[in-house]
Amino acid sequence: MEQIRDRLIVALDFATMAEVRQLVETLGNAVSYYKVGMQLFYGVGMECLTYLREQGKDVFLDLKMHDIPNTVAQGAASLTRLGVAMINVQASGGPAMMRAAAEKVAETAADLKIPRPKLIAVTVLTSMNETEWASLRSASSIPEQVVHLAKLAQEAGLDGVVASPQEAERIREACGPDFAIVTPGVRPQGAALNDQSRVATPAAALQAGAHYLVIGRPITAAADPRMAALAILEEMKKA
Ligand SMILES: O=c1ccn([C@@H]2O[C@H](COP(=O)(O)O)[C@@H](O)[C@H]2O)c(=O)[nH]1
Numbered sequence: 001m002e003q004i005r006d007r008l009i010v011a012l013d014f015a016t017m018a019e020v021r022q023l024v025e026t027l028g029n030a031v032s033y034y035k036v037g038m039q040l041f042y043g044v045g046m047e048c049l050t051y052l053r054e055q056g057k058d059v060f061l062d063l064k065m066h067d068i069p070n071t072v073a074q075g076a077a078s079l080t081r082l083g084v085a086m087i088n089v090q091a092s093g094g095p096a097m098m099r100a101a102a103e104k105v106a107e108t109a110a111d112l113k114i115p116r117p118k119l120i121a122v123t124v125l126t127s128m129n130e131t132e133w134a135s136l137r138s139a140s141s142i143p144e145q146v147v148h149l150a151k152l153a154q155e156a157g158l159d160g161v162v163a164s165p166q167e168a169e170r171i172r173e174a175c176g177p178d179f180a181i182v183t184p185g186v187r188p189q190g191a192a193l194n195d196q197s198r199v200a201t202p203a204a205a206l207q208a209g210a211h212y213l214v215i216g217r218p219i220t221a222a223a224d225p226r227m228a229a230l231a232i233l234e235e236m237k238k239a
Helices: 017-030 038-044 046-054 069-081 095-112 130-135 142-155 165-175 202-207 225-238
Strands: 008-011 033-036 058-065 086-090 118-122 160-162 180-183 212-215
Touching: 008 225, 017 038, 017 046, 017 225, 033 046, 038 046, 038 058, 046 058, 058 069, 069 086, 069 095, 086 095, 095 118, 095 142, 118 142, 118 180, 142 160, 142 165, 165 180, 165 202, 202 212, 202 225, 212 225
Parallel strands: 008 033, 008 212, 033 058, 058 086, 086 118, 118 160, 160 180, 180 212
Antiparallel strands: none
């Protein structure tokens, strides 16, 4: 059975392998799942994935692909071959692009006889606030747009979405119990928001229906990252 620990994904937003190794060693068996984003992957490449595999950790490779359907589908095939647990595309790339990616991921994993990575779609970035949103001149509100994109992603055959915990409840209602909701923008009570806007505490995110919580700086920038991670896991367990 999946443990609460496996629902916490720690964001490795670092530039060097030295920082990655230090954090992963410090967190030890408290954390089993890590997110590798653009800064780390573009900086050190495959070395971080090889290291995390050697450490027995799961990886969400967060490269947020956005391009025409064929390009994203081929990119998704390449990422599937890396053997990571989760990859993503931008939902705003549209249904045809998401469908092409989902089909290619399934086909590639079946050909290689490897587990299929979860394919999820980014909805509206958790850093986006109402003022920024207004500047984009969208006709719908942020929650309406997030739910709309989540439904499109589900119809296109994706496994879930990235969204703020503030929209998790509405996505759960619209997309049902099996659709993965992955929420960054999680901040323990009193923690610095940094550049996040639509946030909630770990307990509130889970109660709203989030399945995976992506947390970076509240752990990675803490004076004692292991204590910070254990406190978050304790809050998640209680929730
Ligand atoms: O909408 C999104 C999509 C991705 N992220 C990523 O999650 C982490 C959050 O890190 P914190 O330090 O906890 O803010 C980061 O890697 C983002 O690239 C997101 O925040 N919002």
